[in-house]
Amino acid sequence: MSSPGDDRWIRLDGTANTRDLGGLPTADGGRTLPGRILRSDNLQTLSPGDVRRLVGELGLRQVVDLRTTAEILLEGRGPLRDVPEVAHRHFTLLPERGHHTDVFAVEEDDAAVELPAGWMESLLPRQVAAHDEGEPPAVRSYLGYLGQRGDNVVAALRALTDAGPGASVVHCAAGKDRTGVVCALSLAVAGVPHEEIVADYAMTAQVIDGVVARLAASPTYADDMVSRDVASHTPRAETMDRVLTLLDERFDGPLGWLTAHGFGPEEQAALRARLRD
Numbered sequence: 001m002s003s004p005g006d007d008r009w010i011r012l013d014g015t016a017n018t019r020d021l022g023g024l025p026t027a028d029g030g031r032t033l034p035g036r037i038l039r040s041d042n043l044q045t046l047s048p049g050d051v052r053r054l055v056g057e058l059g060l061r062q063v064v065d066l067r068t069t070a071e072i073l074l075e076g077r078g079p080l081r082d083v084p085e086v087a088h089r090h091f092t093l094l095p096e097r098g099h100h101t102d103v104f105a106v107e108e109d110d111a112a113v114e115l116p117a118g119w120m121e122s123l124l125p126r127q128v129a130a131h132d133e134g135e136p137p138a139v140r141s142y143l144g145y146l147g148q149r150g151d152n153v154v155a156a157l158r159a160l161t162d163a164g165p166g167a168s169v170v171h172c173a174a175g176k177d178r179t180g181v182v183c184a185l186s187l188a189v190a191g192v193p194h195e196e197i198v199a200d201y202a203m204t205a206q207v208i209d210g211v212v213a214r215l216a217a218s219p220t221y222a223d224d225m226v227s228r229d230v231a232s233h234t235p236r237a238e239t240m241d242r243v244l245t246l247l248d249e250r251f252d253g254p255l256g257w258l259t260a261h262g263f264g265p266e267e268q269a270a271l272r273a274r275l276r277d
Helices: 048-057 069-075 137-148 150-162 178-190 194-216 222-227 237-251 254-260 265-275
Strands: 037-040 060-065 087-090 167-171
Touching (some): 037 178, 137 150, 137 178, 137 237, 150 167, 150 178, 150 265, 167 178, 178 194, 178 237, 178 265, 194 222, 194 237, 237 254, 254 265
Parallel strands (some): 037 167, 060 087, 060 167
16 A cells, blocks of 8 residues: 555645645556646635646646535635636535526625525535444445435536546545545546555545644634534544445445446546546
């Protein structure tokens, strides 16, 4: 297994949890390509230097945003929204009230947009399947993304597949839960073994103090950050290990889940070609 100290981190002023999914070993002896998919926490506070590095040096051309509509509108425009070379795609992984087919076309000062007093009020109750009720909370959450927003999980993977030249960055707020699930499926398509996917997911624990501190500075997330200790926000390897194990048991693996949800062999091959050497 790759060393968790492998320097895939992209150190930026405005994020705490940005890294490249390139350089990971695949089951057939290959490697994932750098500069194709990046994963990150919230991008709202990127510095001008960060933007220059991401767009100019790393070739960023697409942002795949997994936050809810309310999170995006409450946080406001991030600096990458002003870069014409960078396309923005939005696929919330939480069931929510209301429908914004193109949230990035809605200006934050539009009087017609009614933001909730607390953004959590915009979310619909998560349904937990009876056979998942005994799973740990984080596992239940991840299975909820797959069970209730499988359409958007697949749509996010299609956006990564169909992206033109350049890099895509997948992000949510902390870059660990929603981002972790989409990136895990992407790596599975590329042929990265189970244990390497788990190790990549767990890397966020190395920077969790910085992630929590950044989110605590935002009114959107501050209450949740200060109401729980850092340990409760820290990703645990056993969480992703359990999710992948359940996909193995129920769908013959992540690729089986994707096929069952409309992302079949042809699309998987196209995404694999984009991610592989």
